[in-house]
Each structure stands twice: as C-alpha cells, then as structure tokens.
Amino acid sequence: xxxxxxxxxxxxxxxxxxxxxxxxxxxxxxxxxxxxxxxxxxxxxxxxxxxxxxxxxxxxxxxxxxxxxxxxxxxxxxxxxxxxxxxxxxxxxxxxxxxxxxxxxxxxxxxxxxxxxxxxxxxxxxxxxxxxxxxxxxxxxxxxxxxxxxxxxxxxxxxxxxxxxxxxxxxxxxxxxxxxxxxxxxxxxxxxxxxxxxxxxx
Numbered sequence: 001x002x003x004x005x006x007x008x009x010x011x012x013x014x015x016x017x018x019x020x021x022x023x024x025x026x027x028x029x030x031x032x033x034x035x036x037x038x039x040x041x042x043x044x045x046x047x048x049x050x051x052x053x054x055x056x057x058x059x060x061x062x063x064x065x066x067x068x069x070x071x072x073x074x075x076x077x078x079x080x081x082x083x084x085x086x087x088x089x090x091x092x093x094x095x096x097x098x099x100x101x102x103x104x105x106x107x108x109x110x111x112x113x114x115x116x117x118x119x120x121x122x123x124x125x126x127x128x129x130x131x132x133x134x135x136x137x138x139x140x141x142x143x144x145x146x147x148x149x150x151x152x153x154x155x156x157x158x159x160x161x162x163x164x165x166x167x168x169x170x171x172x173x174x175x176x177x178x179x180x181x182x183x184x185x186x187x188x189x190x191x192x193x194x195x196x197x198x199x200x201x202x
Contacts, residue, residue, distance in 0.1 A: 001047065001133040004125060008108050009040050015070065016040075017106035018134025019098060019116060021091045022050070022142035027190045028160065028167035028183070029153055031082060033094035034141035035073040035102055035109075038134055042068060047136045049129040050143035062144040065137045073101030074145055083189055092117060098138075110134050157183045 008016050021033040038044070044065065050058055066072060075097025082090040095116045099109065109122035112135050116122060128135035147166055154163035160176045160183065167173070169190075182191055 001131065001136065002043065004110055004123070004132045005040075005134055008110075013108040013121075014040055015104055015106045016108045016110060016134055017071075017073075017099060017102060018110050018112075018128075018132055018136070018138040019095050019114075020112040020129055020135050020139040020142055021094055021114075022139065022146040023167065024087055024091050025169075026167035026187070027169050027173060027177070028162060028186050029150065030076050030078050030146070031087065031090050031094050032142045032146040032149070033075045033091065033098040034138040034145065035071075035075075035095070035098040035106070036065060036134060036137040036141055037070040037072075037102060037104055037106055038065075038068065038137060039070055044068065044133065044137065047133050047140065049127075049136055050139040052130075053140070055147070058140055058144050058147075061137075061140050065141060069137070071102040071104040071106075072141060073098040073103075074141065075099075075101060079185055079187055082187055086189075087187075098142075112139065153185060157185060 005016055015037050017035045017037045019035045023031045075094035077090040077094045099118050109116055109120050110132050111122055111124050112128035113124055113126050129139040150162050150166045159180045161172055165173045
C-alpha cells in the first residue's frame with residue numbers, strides 16, 4: 001500500500017495527498033471527496049479501500065487517520081450542481097475543494113482514477129484506493145463523512161431508508177422511489193437513466 005508513496009518520497013516529495021470521493025454512483029445526495037496527507041513512513045494497519053471495510057472498522061480508522069494525518073480536507077458538491085455539470089465534473093470539483101481545504105499545501109497528489117484541477121503534480125491511480133495508503137485513507141474519510149450525512153438526510157426523508165442503503169440504487173431504494181416519488185435530494189438525471197433502462201426491457 002506504500003509503493004507509490006515510497007517512490008515519491010525517494011524523489012524528494014514529502015507532502016503527498018491521497019484524494020478520493022464517495023457517492024459518485026448514488027441516486028440520492030451530495031458527492032463528497034477527501035484529501036489526506038499522512039506523515040512520510042507512517043503505516044496505519046487496516047487501511048484499505050473503504051468499500052471493503054465494515055462500518056465499524058471504517059469509523060475506527062477514520063478516528064486514527066484524523067489523529068495522525070498532517071492535514072485532511074473535505075469537499076462537498078450538492079445535488080443541483082451535480083445535475084447542472086454532471087457527476088464526473090461534480091466529483092472532480094469536490095476533489096478540488098478537498099485539496100484546497102488542506103491546511104498544509106501538498107507537493108504531490110495521488111488521485112483515485114481522476115485528475116484534480118490544481119497546479120500540483122499528480123498521478124491518477126486506477127483502483128488507487130486498493131493500491132495506495134494515502135488514497136485509501138481519503139476514501140475512508142470521504143465515505144464516513146458521507147455516511148454520517150446520510151443519517152441526517154434519513155431524518156429529513158425517512159420514507160426512503162437512506163440510512164440503510166446510503167442513497168445507492170438498491171432494490172429497496174428503487175421501490176421506495178416508485179412508491180413515494182423522488183425527493184428534492186434525488187438526482188433526477190440518474191433516475192431518468194434507470195427509468196429508461198427499465199423501459200428498454202419491455
């Protein structure tokens with residue numbers, strides 16, 4: 001998990017930020033990104049792609065990362081913006097915001113399969129959250145942050161079960177949308193694609 005970081009440390013980079021997002025594929029809610037700079041040489045046991053970890057493990061690692069990181073930044077892009085500029089650009093914007101929120105300026109970015117609009121040297125790493133500790137740490141921060149936001153959204157829109165599926169297109173979520181109709185927090189462009197796909201089956 002430190003191969004990319006080690007190579008960069010050897011080249012003289014010391015403030016390497018891992019960058020990742022959460023919520024890109026959801027039908028509901030904002031997209032969230034995080035940027036994390038960890039101290040050179042630090043190994044945090046258990047850090048991995050956030051999707052491969054239990055909720056309890058993510059929460060525990062979240063606290064450890066927040067305690068040990070040199071800097072953590074979070075970016076959030078709301079549903080109206082997602083609808084206006086599309087989810088790919090919204091995820092990129094959230095990543096840019098996360099990098100800008102870092103209290104320490106990074107000298108290199110390791111990004112999960114994306115490019116950040118920032119004048120900083122960077123590398124897009126395919127499946128980066130499974131290959132780089134820095135990116136994996138960012139994925140955990142982004143995922144836990146967004147999951148906590150889902151708990152608040154669930155109180156506002158209890159009929160959809162957001163706390164359970166976190167806004168993803170599960171069978172339960174699709175059934176609740178069919179029953180109650182979409183909320184203001186649903187991404188209408190995503191819903192249109194699902195409805196179109198369903199119509200294509202008949």
